Amino acid sequence: MTVIAGVDIGNSTTEIVLSIDGQPRAWDRRPTRGHKGSLASVQAAAALLRAVERTSGLNADVVVVAPWQPVTSDTATIHEAPPFTGRFAIIDCASHSVVGNSHAIGVPWLVTEPATPESDVIALVPSAMDFATAANTLTSAHDNGVRIVGVAVENDEAVLISARVTFNAPIVDRIAISDLASATQIFLEVRPAGSGVTTATDVWALSSAFNAADQERDYLAHIARWVYGERAVVLAAFPESNALPIQPEVARVHTHDGGWQELFGLVDNQLHVNAVDAIALPDHGENTVSDLWAVDVTASLRSRGIRTRSHSRTIAVATLADSPAVPSQNLAEIFGVPVRTVHSEASAAAQGARTTPGISQNAVIIDIGGGTIDLIGDAPLVAAGAGDLLTAAVAFAIDVPRGAADWIKRGPAQRVEAPTVVLTEDGAKTFVDQPIPAPLTGSLVAQGPSGFLSFGSTLSPAEWRIARQGLKSSVLAANVHRLIASTQLTQPVDVIVVGGPAADDELIPLLSQLPSLGNVGRGNVAGVLGHRYAVAFGLTLSI
Numbered sequence: 001m002t003v004i005a006g007v008d009i010g011n012s013t014t015e016i017v018l019s020i021d022g023q024p025r026a027w028d029r030r031p032t033r034g035h036k037g038s039l040a041s042v043q044a045a046a047a048l049l050r051a052v053e054r055t056s057g058l059n060a061d062v063v064v065v066a067p068w069q070p071v072t073s074d075t076a077t078i079h080e081a082p083p084f085t086g087r088f089a090i091i092d093c094a095s096h097s098v099v100g101n102s103h104a105i106g107v108p109w110l111v112t113e114p115a116t117p118e119s120d121v122i123a124l125v126p127s128a129m130d131f132a133t134a135a136n137t138l139t140s141a142h143d144n145g146v147r148i149v150g151v152a153v154e155n156d157e158a159v160l161i162s163a164r165v166t167f168n169a170p171i172v173d174r175i176a177i178s179d180l181a182s183a184t185q186i187f188l189e190v191r192p193a194g195s196g197v198t199t200a201t202d203v204w205a206l207s208s209a210f211n212a213a214d215q216e217r218d219y220l221a222h223i224a225r226w227v228y229g230e231r232a233v234v235l236a237a238f239p240e241s242n243a244l245p246i247q248p249e250v251a252r253v254h255t256h257d258g259g260w261q262e263l264f265g266l267v268d269n270q271l272h273v274n275a276v277d278a279i280a281l282p283d284h285g286e287n288t289v290s291d292l293w294a295v296d297v298t299a300s301l302r303s304r305g306i307r308t309r310s311h312s313r314t315i316a317v318a319t320l321a322d323s324p325a326v327p328s329q330n331l332a333e334i335f336g337v338p339v340r341t342v343h344s345e346a347s348a349a350a351q352g353a354r355t356t357p358g359i360s361q362n363a364v365i366i367d368i369g370g371g372t373i374d375l376i377g378d379a380p381l382v383a384a385g386a387g388d389l390l391t392a393a394v395a396f397a398i399d400v401p402r403g404a405a406d407w408i409k410r411g412p413a414q415r416v417e418a419p420t421v422v423l424t425e426d427g428a429k430t431f432v433d434q435p436i437p438a439p440l441t442g443s444l445v446a447q448g449p450s451g452f453l454s455f456g457s458t459l460s461p462a463e464w465r466i467a468r469q470g471l472k473s474s475v476l477a478a479n480v481h482r483l484i485a486s487t488q489l490t491q492p493v494d495v496i497v498v499g500g501p502a503a504d505d506e507l508i509p510l511l512s513q514l515p516s517l518g519n520v521g522r523g524n525v526a527g528v529l530g531h532r533y534a535v536a537f538g539l540t541l542s543i
Helices: 039-056 131-143 158-162 203-210 214-226 297-302 331-335 345-353 387-398 402-408 461-485 507-512 534-540
Strands: 003-009 013-020 023-031 062-065 071-079 088-093 102-110 120-125 147-153 185-190 232-237 252-255 259-262 276-281 285-296 312-321 339-341 364-368 372-376 380-384 414-418 421-423 429-431 444-448 451-455 493-498 517-522
Touching: 003 039, 003 345, 003 534, 013 039, 013 534, 023 039, 023 534, 039 331, 062 331, 062 534, 071 387, 088 214, 102 147, 102 203, 120 131, 131 147, 131 158, 147 158, 147 185, 185 203, 203 214, 285 297, 285 380, 285 387, 285 461, 297 312, 297 387, 297 461, 312 380, 312 387, 331 339, 345 364, 345 372, 345 380, 345 493, 345 534, 364 461, 364 534, 372 461, 380 461, 387 402, 387 461, 402 444, 402 451, 461 507, 493 507, 507 517
Parallel strands: 003 062, 062 339, 102 120, 120 147, 364 493, 493 517
Antiparallel strands: 003 013, 013 023, 071 312, 088 232, 102 185, 185 232, 252 259, 252 276, 276 285, 285 312, 364 372, 372 380, 414 421, 414 444, 421 429, 444 451
16 A cells, blocks of 8 residues: 655645545645745645644655746836926825815925025924924914915824914925925925815916916926826925936846837736746846736726826736756655656646546646646646735735735625624625624724734725726736637637635636636545645646
């Protein structure tokens, strides 16, 4: 009786199956430690194997693995350079901790220096001054006749200062005071949350405020278009024109037939699988890859009505290493038994998935993991970009750590209306059995490993459902479509989906909408393992 251990070290999860005579007898999984194929990941897999052996009472006689090609999944943001606007400058336009509902224009006054009572002033509070001192200084100056019409603060203290001064004026924070010290005039506008500036988007109002010459109105028109939709805007006029903005360095990729091209330009015209062989990222140099998948997260959110930061574009990028990772030590020494290596994970996944009861023998296997999506028909095709890339995109979209995003991405969320009342994604209000902590009221919550995870206080449940399903479509379904387009398949094919993300109830309907796919369903490996363990069990069948 030979006990075979199939060890599948994935980008996110390590899965192990012990089988005897082609039947699974014991199995388990854990998060992968470190990068796929690293020494740490192999040592953790060996520890998991020993745990499975202890639990089952079986001892592996041989371990079977496949070559490991790690995938890196991350997000990259590029900020669009502002237009040339002559002697006028866009200092800041963002929704910081601002206070007020008005606009103001005045000359700069650094609060550590004497004021000029005869002019309207925009007070500049440097970072070295704490909020209490700043509030006392501003109040004292105002009481002594200084006409303070607005305040720009370097620290994140707008609300704290506003609560302590005796006058009303728009206040913005996190502003680089050094950029304003030499200005002749400063324009500041703040509007309530959920609304945008109005005066700064009116070229005639700006022209009047700055007393601009006729030939300068085109510059102000550029500014008006640029700041549209922003809640807070800080503009400045200087004695002389500014230099043209410096274009930021961007990510570039090298394709087989087109040479070096900007990554952000290729996102709108996705290439076939294996069309890219190198990527160059700012501050990281060039790296060779065997495949790349990039998704415009910003565009995906905006197309579904979700507001994002203007004039920036965030891309979720997954790159597949060009060669397998091999640990430095001998595998047999780590596992303590002989180790055999088969051709590929994709071929093992196909063998494991095809043990699903009742499937069509001509069905195509789609194995969706943390790092790659494998399409296995007549020949396997491996593409970068899967569950980890979706996690990175969701983490950016709702501004949470990736650990939380990995749970939040999985399914429906609810908004806490009261400790015992939640609003669901279909608009229904329901009661919960256990009271939810009061601090979570008003935020969305999703079930995590040890309770509720809160996020998205500015989103409704329905908005998050639209955004979440949109990201799944852009990251996963579109990548499957890319895989199909890279093959010779011309007719819709039946599909068996395996891998961790196959558990997602929203994914199967999205894949079913692809015109290139016919009947779509989850695998049930060996009739007992479900949609997971296809590679691990397939490895045990490969020798």
